[in-house]
Amino acid sequence: MRGTVFIAGLGLIGGSLAKTIKKAHPQAEVIGYDIRKDEVGLAEALNIIDKKAESFQSGAEQADLIILAAPVLQTEELIRQLAEFDLKKEVIITDTGSTKRRIMECAEVLEKRQITFIGGHPMAGSHKSGVAAAKELLFENAFYLLTPGEHTNDKQLAVLKKWLEGTKAKIIELSAEDHDYLTGVVSHFPHVIAASLVRQAQKCNDSNSLISRLAAGGFKDLTRIASSNPEMWKDISLHNKEVLLALLNDWKIEMERVIDILQEESAPLLFDYFNEAKKFRDELPVKAIGAIPSFYDLYVDIPDYPGVISEITAYLADERISITNIRIMETREDVYGVLVISFQNEKDRARAQRCIEKQTNYDLFLA
Missing domain, CATH: 3.40.50.720 (NAD(P)-binding Rossmann-like Domain)
Incomplete structure (x- = not known):
């Protein structure tokens, strides 16, 4: 044009x-x-x-x-x-x-x-x-x-x-109304919850500083969206206030239900609660791009010896595969650590997975 x-x-x-x-x-x-x-x-x-x-x-x-x-x-x-x-x-x-x-x-x-x-x-x-x-x-x-x-x-x-x-x-x-409700459910509301989880951990860390170390693994991945621009999310939250308030009130009811189940020590109800969540989560599209930007992470179980990380990155460099971030998850109880490598897109992650599987016998898995 x-x-x-x-x-x-x-x-x-x-x-x-x-x-x-x-x-x-x-x-x-x-x-x-x-x-x-x-x-x-x-x-x-x-x-x-x-x-x-x-x-x-x-x-x-x-x-x-x-x-x-x-x-x-x-x-x-x-x-x-x-x-x-x-x-x-x-x-x-x-x-x-x-x-x-x-x-x-x-x-x-x-x-x-x-x-x-x-x-x-x-x-x-x-x-x-x-x-x-x-x-x-x-x-x-x-x-x-x-x-x-x-x-x-x-x-x-x-x-x-x-x-x-x-x-x-x-x-x-x-419609604008449908847009704000849908994005409220799958984007705006999760950002508020992620921020609240981090704030809860921050409060607990005041009494036990070990929490911040343990949170370096799965907790940090779970709450990664809490690192988004606070100025932007302040404005978004105010703009979509009505939807967020309704969702947060529903969340309060949901958490009260969990409290009741725990107080009753009802193992069947607790199993159903987690199982229903697991089934819905497992049925979500794997490759589709949704409201929250996807994180293309590859998890690699690596042995603890000098130079192992540079070996992995050298394999990727030889294949001209770009990485956006690399880190080690510290919450491990065995002799292995977990290397988390982030990529720009699904294609690069898939290429990296094939490359590392070809060069090593390390276990690899996706989030």
């Missing part, structure tokens, strides 16, 4: 969208803007954008497509500003925020001016942030949720989908 695409917010998501659009639509011009001047400069230097906008207004008024890749509270302010600009008549505006109801309500000011706004939420991420971490394959096979406005027509929706085709994402249309 030809045209000008303006991306406001050059972090991981905005930068990755810029890369996918430039690759899929080489005749388009991608203009970038960010209040962080260093990110804009880096995006230019890395050829992620074609040029920078001198201001938010100048970039927006040139654009055929405007993508607001900013935190949700900032997105609301940007929408209010856009309503005052002299935009192109056929411009399409979308965002990338994790909540939609309040964003769509805010965008009504654009609808009144007959400016098309289609809410968007690419459900992908990474442990890295910033435009330097942007990559073309970030959204591949991920869900990309769109929440069209009340007056959005099929042609406008088709144009936006065409612009986004380079993401290779699975695009789903739904």
Whole structure:
């Protein structure tokens, strides 16, 4: 497609969208803007954008497509500003925020001016942030949720989908209310719970510092999402307050049920509780990309001798397999340790598994 695409917010998501659009639509011009001047400069230097906008207004008024890749509270302010600009008549505006109801309500000011706004939420991420971490394959096979406005027509929706085709994402249309409920259940609520588990461990650690050492293994993996940006999750939680409150009240009832079962010492009920959870969890899609970014970890049982880790990484280097993180789980009672190697995607993890199995007789397993 030809045209000008303006991306406001050059972090991981905005930068990755810029890369996918430039690759899929080489005749388009991608203009970038960010209040962080260093990110804009880096995006230019890395050829992620074609040029920078001198201001938010100048970039927006040139654009055929405007993508607001900013935190949700900032997105609301940007929408209010856009309503005052002299935009192109056929411009399409979308965002990338994790909540939609309040964003769509805010965008009504654009609808009144007959400016098309289609809410968007690419459900992908990474442990890295910033435009330097942007990559073309970030959204591949991920869900990309769109929440069209009340007056959005099929042609406008088709144009936006065409612009986004380079993401290779699975695009789903739904209402803003459904979006916030679904993402509340599988993303926002788990983040609150993960943070609460970490805070509970922190309180217990005050009386026994051994807890922080024992938590270095499975507990740390279980609560990894608690390391997400607190500023972003503060805004998301406030935006989706009603859904979160309902889910947290349900959680209280669920925990009261567990308390009752334990107090009764009912082994059958306790077994059923864990077994039902296990069955549902085991039936979840293995390869699908969901609301929370997947962690492509490979666990390797390794013997304790000098140089064993460098041997493993050398095997991977010989096959030109990139790793994103490497660590040792300390909670082991036998002579072996567990080496946890993280990869960017499922393909790299599968290649690594085959490589290590070929070179060693170590036991390997996935989370």
